[in-house]
Amino acid sequence: MYDLLIKNARVVTADEVIAAAVAVKDGKVAAVLAGETPVPARQVLDLTGKYLLPGVIDCHVHFNEPGYTWREEFAQGSRAAAAGGVTTVIDMPMQNRPPVIDQEVFVRKAELLQGKSAIDYGFWGALVKTNLDKLIGLQEAGALAFKCFMCNPGQDYTALDIAEIEQVLVTLREFGGLAGFHCEDHDMIERLQTASLAAGKTGRRDYLAARPVEAELKAVNDIIALLDKTEGRAHICHVSHPAVAEAIRQAKIKGLDITAETCVHYLLFTGEDLVNEGPRFKCSPPLRTAADREKLWDYVLDGTLDCICSDHSPCTPEEKAEASETGTFGAWGGISGVQTSLQTFWDLAVNQKGADPSLVARVMSLNPAAIFGLYGVKGAVIPGRDADFTVIDPQRNWEITADELLYKHKFSAFTGLSGTGAPVMTIVRGQVVMENCRLRDEGTGQLVRRCREE
Ligand SMILES: [Zn+2]
Incomplete structure (x- = not known):
């Protein structure tokens, strides 16, 4: 029976x-x-x-617990995810207080969240300047991957420079760990943002101009060069632009151990939405042009972009507002999407682009399960x-x-x-x-x- x-x-x-x-x-x-x-x-x-479908796995969400629960918390975030057809989320280690920097913090977070989530969940571990010797402990505790920033990550977290990333790739290779990178070149962005703000250029187009694709492409090319050198492994988070996807495609052809994700918002929206509608459409890397958005689809279809995720990154309405001094630069960069990713991606992929539903199963379940070490248990409708x-x-x-x-703050680019x-x-x-x-x-x-x- x-x-x-x-x-x-x-x-x-x-x-x-x-x-x-x-x-x-x-x-x-x-x-x-x-x-x-x-x-x-x-x-x-x-x-x-x-x-x-095999249960949808959203490999990149920020549920902000513990520490930043005025933005979101697991009870609400996971119910929103369940309402949107998601069966597993993988939660980011920053916008946590403390960030998930070692085994002890990991275990405390796991204990704290017991009984709170409507769906299954895994954790990313932190990858910051101070915890390189803690990564193996985090992996043993159950971290599915390690999140690393190449540009300024905001408070409570630090970015790594190229020499440190090289060391990390070598270290992770020894125990099969996976680093996921936010790829935007630190120096280029700092220079552009500082110059823009100094010139009083704080508007929506100024923000887009200060985070150009060149910054994302340089960072990804730096990672690709390091993979070549170290024979390490990397996952590229939230690819926003077809030129970046093309670099990843070439790296895959070369045989490098690289995977990548994009978010539904890069496939649906453009920088003009930010210009016309405001910070509801602010994220980083930023939304690109309509032509970029169309071309990015090709890389979903050809398998270069392995995963589709939400990068659900909520905040309060006050945090999302443009600031008096810094304008659009001062508004929170992040889009809430965990509840609506699947239906919007399904409609785009199956109805508008004519893709087979199996594409949705691959990029939203099978591939995330395989990349984040869950394929033995999730990601396919097969016995066991x-x-x-x-x-x-x-x-x-x-x-x-x-x-x-069902989010704590009921606004989103997707409404x-x-x-x-x-x-x-x-x-x-x-x-x-x-x-x-x-x-x-x-x-x-x-x-x-x-x-x-x-
Ligand atoms: Zn994120």
């Missing part, structure tokens, strides 16, 4: 969509059954007309894996309004968008945590740790 039988589903795999039933026992996929095989189960779900599923109704029309957002195809059910280890926008959970999400590479 199975615990759950999901029948009449269009099961989305890494390369195709198959008609099948999925049986679940003890929170795991027990069988994927073709055809009309009658099997006994305690609960039966009929998904006629709907897609069953966690029964994490995202159910999509391809006919469901949606319009994103502020009042349906006002409309489309078709949305998550209608989120299942984590066999438990339905969201059905038709209603959340059923009691904080049953669990911490996931890095598992052995396959």
Whole structure:
């Protein structure tokens, strides 16, 4: 007797969509059954007309707990994620007080968050100037990757210079650790921003001009050169521009161990949205031109950009406002998107670009699972894996309004968008945590740790 039988589903795999039933026992996929095989189960779900994806993994979110919970916290962030069809998030180590710099902080954060999350969650570890000798301990505690900044990361965190990054890549290689980089060249950005502010140029276009693609490209090329030298491994966070993606494509062709992500906002919005609408559209790297946005899609399609994530980075309305002295430069740079990434990406990929739904499964589940060490347990609808599923109704029309957002602060660049195809059910280890926008959970999400590479 199975615990759950999901029948009449269009099961989305890494390369195709198959008609099948999925049986679940003890929170795991027990069988994927073709055809009309009658099997006994305690609960039966009929998904006629709907897609069953392996549970969506958002590999880059900032839920800000502990320490910055006036912006977001796990209880709210994870419920927003569940409402958006996400079954696992990987939470960033900064905008935490303290940042997750060692094993002790990691364990404290894990204890603090127990019972709070609606969905499963993993942690990035910090990678700052002072904790290079703590990385192996963090990895052993369960950190899925280490976040490193090449430009000024703001308070409570430090950026690394090129010599330090080289050392880190060598160190991480010894125990199979993965560093993820925020790539914008520190010196170039500091120079441009300082000059812009000194000249009283504090507007929206000035901000865009002070964070040019050249800064992102230089930083990525520096990482690529170091990978070549050290035979290390790197993940490039939030690629915003096709020229950067092209550099990564070339590095992959060369055989370097590099992966990359982009965010839905780089595929949907442009710098003109920031200019016209204001800081709701401010992020870093910044939004680029319409032509860049269109070209970036090619690199999603060809697999250069392995993962699509939200980089959910909320703040208060006051923090998001332009400042009196520093204008747009003083507004918080970050976009809240964990609840709306899947539906907006689905509509773009499947409806507008005509991509196969398997693309969504690859970039939002399989690839993040593989890169962040979860592929033994998550990322695919195959026997033995966690029964994490995202159910999509391809006919469901949606319009994103502020009042349906479950974030602590109900504003986002995504409000006002409309489309078709949305998550209608989120299942984590066999438990339905969201059905038709209603959340059923009691904080049953669990911490996931890095598992052995396959
Ligand atoms: Zn981020």
